Amino acid sequence: MIEFLLSNPLVGTVVLGLWIALVLYGLSALWWLFETVVLARGGSVGPDDVEWDLSDVQVRVMTIDAEAVVQGTVASIPDEIEDVHVVAEAPIDVDGAAVHVVPESFECAATNKGRAVEWARRNVPCSKEYVLYLDEDTIVTDFHGLQDADVVQFTEKPLYTGSRIAYLSEVFRVGYQFEQFGFHRLRYPLYAWGGGVAIRKSLEDTITWDRATITEDTNFIWKAADQRDISFAVLDTRFRNQAPPSIRSMIKQRRRWISGTRADGGLLPLRYRPLYHTRIVAWALSPLVPFLVVAAVAFPGTAPGMGYYELFSLALLGMLFVYMLAGSFGYRKSPLLWPLYLALTPVAFVPHSLGALWGLLSPVETFEVTEKVEPETVEAVNDDLSEGDIADHDGTGRLRDRSGFDSSLFGDD
Numbered sequence: 001m002i003e004f005l006l007s008n009p010l011v012g013t014v015v016l017g018l019w020i021a022l023v024l025y026g027l028s029a030l031w032w033l034f035e036t037v038v039l040a041r042g043g044s045v046g047p048d049d050v051e052w053d054l055s056d057v058q059v060r061v062m063t064i065d066a067e068a069v070v071q072g073t074v075a076s077i078p079d080e081i082e083d084v085h086v087v088a089e090a091p092i093d094v095d096g097a098a099v100h101v102v103p104e105s106f107e108c109a110a111t112n113k114g115r116a117v118e119w120a121r122r123n124v125p126c127s128k129e130y131v132l133y134l135d136e137d138t139i140v141t142d143f144h145g146l147q148d149a150d151v152v153q154f155t156e157k158p159l160y161t162g163s164r165i166a167y168l169s170e171v172f173r174v175g176y177q178f179e180q181f182g183f184h185r186l187r188y189p190l191y192a193w194g195g196g197v198a199i200r201k202s203l204e205d206t207i208t209w210d211r212a213t214i215t216e217d218t219n220f221i222w223k224a225a226d227q228r229d230i231s232f233a234v235l236d237t238r239f240r241n242q243a244p245p246s247i248r249s250m251i252k253q254r255r256r257w258i259s260g261t262r263a264d265g266g267l268l269p270l271r272y273r274p275l276y277h278t279r280i281v282a283w284a285l286s287p288l289v290p291f292l293v294v295a296a297v298a299f300p301g302t303a304p305g306m307g308y309y310e311l312f313s314l315a316l317l318g319m320l321f322v323y324m325l326a327g328s329f330g331y332r333k334s335p336l337l338w339p340l341y342l343a344l345t346p347v348a349f350v351p352h353s354l355g356a357l358w359g360l361l362s363p364v365e366t367f368e369v370t371e372k373v374e375p376e377t378v379e380a381v382n383d384d385l386s387e388g389d390i391a392d393h394d395g396t397g398r399l400r401d402r403s404g405f406d407s408s409l410f411g412d413d
Contacts, residue, residue: 021285022292022312028282029319031275032179036326039182047237050145054080057146057198058128060120061097062113063136064369065090072375072390076140083128087120100124110209112367113194114216118209126201133217135195137372139240139390149233150203151189151221153180154196157331158243160411161373162381165351166250167410170243171341172348175327184232188225188272190279191261192217196239203230214367215260222267238330242372247351249371254355258284259363284356286320286349293317321345334405382411 059081063070070086074096077084084097091101102119110118117133130146139159146152155177158170183189194217203224213219224230244250258280268276292313324345328338379385406412 018292018309021288022309022316024278025282025286025289025292025316026312027275027278029316031279032176032319032323035179035182039185040178043181043184043234044236045147045233047142047144047235049147050235051148052129052146054078054143054145056129057081057132058083058124058126058130058201059085059097059132059134060117060124061086061134061136061138062116062120062194063088063092065092066136066372067092067094068374068376069372070094070136073134073136073138073140076138076390078140078143083126085120085124087116087124089116108210109212110216111212112214112216114209114211114213114219117216121204121209129201130198131201131204132198133194133196134239135241137242138195141239142237143239146198147233147235149184149231150200150224151192151230151232152198153183153189153192153232153234154198154239155180155234155236155330156193156196156241157238158241159378160382161242161245161378163244163246163250164410165247165347166244168341168344168348169250169352171327171331171333172324172345172352173327174330175323175325178326178330180234181236183234186232187229188268189221189232190276192221195241213260213264214256214365215264218261219264219267222264226267226269242378245371245373250351251355251358252368253370254352255359255362255364256368258356258359259365262359262363263365280356280360284353284360286353287357289313289317289320290346320349324348332406334407337407337409340409382408384408384412 059077061070061073061084063086065088070088070092071094074084074086074094077096086092086094086097086099088099088101092099100120100123102116106115106119108115108118130152134140143154155174157174158167160167179190197217199220207220207224207227209216209220211219211223221230221232244253261276262280265273265276293310321342324341325338328341333341375390376387379387379389
């Protein structure tokens with residue numbers, strides 16, 4: 001191989017680049033398999049396998065001023081939880097919750113959403129064991145209590161809001177996030193979803209949110225793990241939130257995610273950083289995987305080892321379909337629909353990765369809220385939802401994750 005590279009510098013450079021790309025993505029894929037097959041054992045907690053009651057939980061819903069969206073979220077919170085608070089940037093009226101407005105005069109090191117969360121930590125009284133943080137669009141489902149852990153992460157299943165491509169990308173992302181079930185075996189969980197995460201109040205007061213970041217949820221987890229040995233559990237109850245209503249808003253969302261984790265990467269110890277950087281590059285460059293296959297097929301025998309390259313590149317292309325299959329299972333889609341979802345995999349992973357690539361090449365430093373739509377709009381675009389189903393889902397049985405397979409291609413059945 002070395003002799004070939006020296007005697008054919010131009011072709012050799014291209015081949016070397018192809019191998020580097022293949023190795024980076026291959027390491028990411030192998031790690032995902034290791035997490036989901038090996039580390040995930042014992043990592044999933046069922047909605048009824050809990051040790052802390054709902055009476056031990058305070059809920060805080062974070063928003064700027066999305067009154068109608070927040071009202072749907074508050075309506076979904078179980079009646080057994082009486083300690084419900086909405087933390088907003090402007091005055092809004094919400095039934096069933098105490099509304100707090102973050103004063104413009106409040107100053108701290110944290111910025112954007114982190115500033116509001118830190119203000120709430122300091123100023124919203126809490127005598128409960130846990131604080132459950134929800135995004136403004138998080139619909140609570142099958143929530144009966146919490147596992148005894150410092151951090152309890154809920155799983156998610158975004159609702160269709162009008163963009164079919166964004167919805168497909170969310171199915172793909174939910175499949176990849178099956179790796180979360182292995183995070184309880186890691187000293188540093190690799191990321192967190194702040195739209196549904198419960199944090200022990202004593203831990204929150206020790207770590208605080210008082211740091212400048214645009215991904216305050218993951219930043220908090222990494223900072224906590226850096227200071228102490230935290231316990232982490234994943235509660236598999238599939239809270240519902242909104243898929244981005246447009247491709248544009250989804251790409252901007254992904255750009256913010258990857259920009260924030262890159263900026264906070266210094267919190268990770270050195271042993272985690274190769275994995276961390278490999279995952280970022282693999283996510284951003286995943287649309288290139290089909291081209292790796294094309295290169296291997298188009299130029300067989302161009303260089304030593306290209307036969308193996310073709311085999312490995314085909315295997316990595318297959319991993320993209322594995323993620324989509326896992327997402328279809330996580331969404332409880334009917335097995336009859338799985339072949340169609342697999343066929344739509346390229347439509348899903350390409351736009352999902354564009355925002356990550358944008359964030360890799362041009363990181364953003366400011367927080368921008370992903371566009372949300374009102375509950376009435378969600379119900380209107382999902383044919384099998386009727387007016388009021390989001391607010392009344394606990395009584396009707398709709399929007400639950402365990403109500404059987406979903407036979408709709410887009411939206412809820």
